[in-house]
Amino acid sequence: MDSDTSRVSSRPSSPEVDDIFISSLKTSVRGFSGAVSSTQSDSPSDIGSLRGLSATDEESLAIRLGKKDRKVLSDNELQTIRLKINSRERKRMHDLNVAMDGLREVMPYAHGPSVRKLSKIATLLLARNYILMLSNSLEEMKRLVSEIYGSGGHHAGFHPTACGTITHAGPVPGHPSTSHSAHPAVHHPLLPPAAVSTASLSAPGIAAVTSVRPHHGLLKAPGTGAGPLGSSFQHWGVGTGMPCPCSMCQVPPPHVPAISSVTMSRLSSDSK
């Protein structure tokens, strides 16, 4: 199910498009909008504006392009300007996607050729919940530390063995891969309440998704099998000094308003 990766690869971003766009312009001067979408010239925005570069249209475009002096630009000038603007926009969106990929990489989610890439919306929602979970965990850890060591607070002694004999070689933010199934039921900030209530951290609900459509199943009712996301959240790396958010190590963090009902409904209905 690496359809997404194939899709991505089959859709090379920016660079090449310029050539296509330019060539399309060469073959059809009137098609100012006909870069990749051949039918784009039929769009409402084109009607009565960019379609046939008549003198009047050129002028109107010139005005829109900021030529308040109503200077009439030549076709080449207009094309050049449009190409430049389009190129900038593509670059901007490309940079945005790069940043989105960077965010995906540090998310507690399985990565690999066989795992479909998180959608943008899913990435953002997951990131949000992840941050909330980290915040809750941090607060809880602080609280526990103060409780355990009191005002004396020799924090140096805090941790490892506090979680029992289990080795916390689990994932840390940015390294979501390992997991251990030691502690079964833990509040999962990345799951909506409904999912959390029925799913353990072995997270069936999250799981199904990874194989097919991660972002949807992620917020969906429990399925079967443990997924990377769910398992990856069970523990934190010891070496990192990060807290273990599992139920054995701490009380479940307060309920986090994970996702709006609107989003939830959309994602759940989207799950298929």
Add this chain to the structure above:
DNA sequence: TAGGCCATCTGGTCCT
């Protein structure tokens, strides 16, 4: 085939 996701184009607005 419908729906989801995405890339791209485009025009408007705001900022420097």
Add this chain to the structure above:
DNA sequence: AGGACCAGATGGCCTA
């Protein structure tokens, strides 16, 4: 004035 940002529109690809 030019660039960045944003949102709407459109069409392509993919999955169920």
